[in-house]
Amino acid sequence: MDEFGIIQKYFAPLAKGYKGALGLKDDAAIYTPTIGKELILTKDAIAQGTHFFGNEKPEQIAHKLVAINVSDLAAMGATPKAYLIAMILPKSTDEQWIAGFTEGLRSATEKFGGHIIGGDTVAHDGKMSFSLTAIGEVPSGKAIKKSGARQGDKIYVSGTIGDSYxxxxxxxxxxxxxxxxxxxxxxxPEPKIKLSIKLQGVASSCTDISDGLVADLKHICGTSGVGAVINTDNIPLSEDAVKSGVSIEKLITGGDDYELIFTIPPEIKAPKGAFYIGDITKNKDVLFLDSNSRPIKTAKEGYNHFS
Amino acid sequence: MDEFGIIQKYFAPLAKGYKGALGLKDDAAIYTPTIGKELILTKDAIAQGTHFFGNEKPEQIAHKLVAINVSDLAAMGATPKAYLIAMILPKSTDEQWIAGFTEGLRSATEKFGGHIIGGDTVAHDGKMSFSLTAIGEVPSGKAIKKSGARQGDKIYVSGTIGDSYxxxxxxxxxxxxxxxxxxxxxxxPEPKIKLSIKLQGVASSCTDISDGLVADLKHICGTSGVGAVINTDNIPLSEDAVKSGVSIEKLITGGDDYELIFTIPPEIKAPKGAFYIGDITKNKDVLFLDSNSRPIKTAKEGYNHFS
Structure with missing residues (x-):
């Protein structure tokens, strides 16, 4: 089956609910923005051997690709609307694999919202890699940025940390x-889109935890020009994470959590599903305290390509 | 230099003119659509060994990546506004290469318009590949689709065919x-963005020639439910293409021209830079006639992955 056949058989059904996708038969898609909304645009890529093994079910790879991009939309408080995909595949890729992958795209986009409206497929001599562009909408002026954390704000996470690591x-x-x-x-991973909508007008800053709790909190503090003190005893851990006996240092630097970390001014009540872990400080240090209020040293501060 | 260092040193300057890019420090970019406009969204990927050799100058690879995506915007009559990039690079990529590539992005986006507002960089064990998402704007309802060609419309191309092949x-x-x-x-390649703006409200259909003149005209005819007769003597060829002695069949099936092919109703005057090559017919055959009005047989009808 050729590229156009694959597009029409497997991808066009995913675009069916979106008129501007033009049945994936045109050069580009037409997106009509909702009046009073701004668009939030993000694009994350994943490569075999770096972000996934390659022997996962194709449905799982597709789910993760959508989930990590939707997680970036959630970090800004946006509702997913549309996606464009690029697939770089080995020439040997068979149709069954593509059927599984597109089934994963269908199920993830149905779950999180939005339609596939375009993209490109390339067959080459090499490994798999994918990128997704996710387009979300927020009411104008309501996007939650990393840079809004202020002294005295309380710091929360949306769920247990370190499980993915x-x-x-x-x-x-x-x-x-x-x-x-x-x-x-x-x-x-399950991006926290429902909680993120509740954070509009509530959270002063937010990001999703992809590089590790330590690294991502430092991103918030760095762009906001503030510091933080975290009581590590407050960080929610799953039963299986506690049982594993792995140290808290590793759990908070491991990454790939796709939970949200956000700050809320002390006078505003946090929504359900927010776990308080510490406070924003004027002093620019970012400290993680153990049960005896002593700072923990973290050797590795999140994942970093080219390092 | 780590990923964040590369983003801040090489990519953030490209985003500087666009406030919603948030200095590339946030999870996603904020795009504020212009009132009265629709967005045109496209995403093309290129892989080493398939679309480029890998030993080109990094500036050239970057230029081509931007140009082929802008060409898709031009095909719809849209003005380029913003881009998101995904780069999958070998771990051995050095900083000098990245400096050259981002210089190519800067020069191409300055030339064609629009800013880099986001993206992702992945280092892996394997070859280079890239994808770009290009975002353009058209006045609402004015996007030129492939599907609008009607019997009697005249068919034009924007320049010489077969040179890139x-x-x-x-x-x-x-x-x-x-x-x-x-x-x-x-x-x-040089996408025909200036001409494409003049085609708004003038052309009944348009696409860019990436798969070859034959294949792309068939895409117009297929989605429009019409046919075409082309007089191959009318197809503009460069002096060097004529001198090459390569057959017209190869030139019109080679692909990668990034010229526009479009149709205009007979009562409307074509803009300067449009070369008349034939007519849209009710009969759904797409015929290419030689000097003796005999149909040419084309063995290969454009480039097709997975074929």
């Missing part, structure tokens, strides 16, 4: 425990 | 002639 350790055979929960947290 | 043949050492003009047409 542990899942990756299990899948890489570096950690010998059984937990399909932890593996699933790595393979099938 | 010949350039690729020279660069691949399959054609032994000297022509920096032809090589340049392959390496540094």
């Amino acid at each position: 542990l899942g990756l350790q299990i899948l890489s055979k570096k950690l010998d425990i059984k937990s399909s929960y932890l593996k699933n947290r790595y393979l099938m | 010949l350039g690729l043949q020279i660069l691949s050492k399959k054609l032994d002639i000297k022509s920096s003009y032809l090589k340049n047409r392959y390496l540094m």
